[in-house]
Amino acid sequence: xxxxxxxxxxTRRVRERLAGRHPGEPVGxxxxxxxxxxxxxxxxTAGQVSYVVKxxxxxxxxxxxxxxxxxxxxxxxxxxxxxxxxxxxxxxxxEPAWFAMEFVDGEAIEPVLDEHxxxxxxxxTRMLALAGVLRDLHGAAAEPAEPLDPAGELDxxxxxxxxxxxxxxxxxxxxxxxxxxxxxxxxxxxxxxGDFRLGNxxxxxxxxxxxxxxxxxxxxxxxxxxxWFLLFADHRNFPRLGRAVPGLPAEEELLAAYLDGRPEPPAxxxxxxxxxxxxxxxxxxxxxxxxxxxxxxxxxxRLPPTIAAMIRTAGDILARRP
Numbered sequence: 001x002x003x004x005x006x007x008x009x010x011t012r013r014v015r016e017r018l019a020g021r022h023p024g025e026p027v028g029x030x031x032x033x034x035x036x037x038x039x040x041x042x043x044x045t046a047g048q049v050s051y052v053v054k055x056x057x058x059x060x061x062x063x064x065x066x067x068x069x070x071x072x073x074x075x076x077x078x079x080x081x082x083x084x085x086x087x088x089x090x091x092x093x094x095e096p097a098w099f100a101m102e103f104v105d106g107e108a109i110e111p112v113l114d115e116h117x118x119x120x121x122x123x124x125t126r127m128l129a130l131a132g133v134l135r136d137l138h139g140a141a142a143e144p145a146e147p148l149d150p151a152g153e154l155d156x157x158x159x160x161x162x163x164x165x166x167x168x169x170x171x172x173x174x175x176x177x178x179x180x181x182x183x184x185x186x187x188x189x190x191x192x193x194g195d196f197r198l199g200n201x202x203x204x205x206x207x208x209x210x211x212x213x214x215x216x217x218x219x220x221x222x223x224x225x226x227x228w229f230l231l232f233a234d235h236r237n238f239p240r241l242g243r244a245v246p247g248l249p250a251e252e253e254l255l256a257a258y259l260d261g262r263p264e265p266p267a268x269x270x271x272x273x274x275x276x277x278x279x280x281x282x283x284x285x286x287x288x289x290x291x292x293x294x295x296x297x298x299x300x301x302r303l304p305p306t307i308a309a310m311i312r313t314a315g316d317i318l319a320r321r322p
Contacts (some may be wrong), residue, residue, distance in 0.1 A: 055098035082136040104210040106202030131257035147189035148220035164284030184267035227271035276314035
């Protein structure tokens with residue numbers, strides 16, 4: 001946790017940089033934004049304009065989710081593309097590093113998981129629109145980098161799953177073995193978000209206004225994003241957690257919207273199974289942290305039925321593959 005002195009120094013640096021963009025106008029103080037899971041996230045005003053600031057926590061290394069400069073790079077790469085992202089305003093690479101981006105007003109609501117009173121027709125419209133945004137993301141120009149292939153993605157979530165106590169992940173070892181035995185061939189890599197869903201997109205009315213939370217973006221297999229996005233189309237994938245939303249597009253309709261007449265990518269069922277494995281691993285990790293007292297959240301006790309269902313249905317999907 002940052003100290004008052006450290007926060008004050010960050011505030012000074014941010015205010016000084018923003019003052020140069022708003023000469024003669026008042027610049028406010030940093031205010032912590034709730035809900036962030038990477039680095040430190042603040043809001044600040046300069047004149048009549050609001051900004052969001054993401055910073056490396058003092059004393060922390062800028063790696064993984066704390067690597068805010070990496071997040072700034074992907075925002076810069078997507079500026080001017082069809083993919084809506086917050087505008088990158090300024091970057092300060094001095095330690096601890098930070099960057100500022102435009103504040104985008106909007107709702108980030110996952111229809112089948114979040115408590116909300118949105119019109120089901122609006123939820124349907126947003127989800128179908130987001131399929132087009134995902135297609136645009138996978139078509140965006142990207143500076144070539146070492147790609148994350150299916151084997152690398154499986155390895156990442158295998159490690160996460162195996163850090164979860166075995167009693168919280170029934171059948172996981174058989175599932176991991178089946179996934180490893182059926183590794184698909186790679187396809188040309190693209191930019192991927194890593195957690196692409198409506199809960200990570202600020203919407204204004206029917207329109208996706210800004211894709212946010214780029215902590216785990218990669219240059220990798222687009223089927224990783226696609227299968228993850230499809231997982232959130234059906235509340236029945238989340239026993240005890242999901243809520244029915246009448247008229248929400250099913251996986252097949254979402255997939256058709258994403259493909260827009262193109263053929264379905266090969267081995268998509270393997271990635272559907274991987275998406276469920278990833279969800280089970282993440283939920284198991286969160287439940288473990290709660291039960292160990294590392295992050296008290298009684299709501300995590302609702303997760304076991306969904307963890308078990310994710311593992312079971314992933315195995316069923318793999319079993320039907322030719």
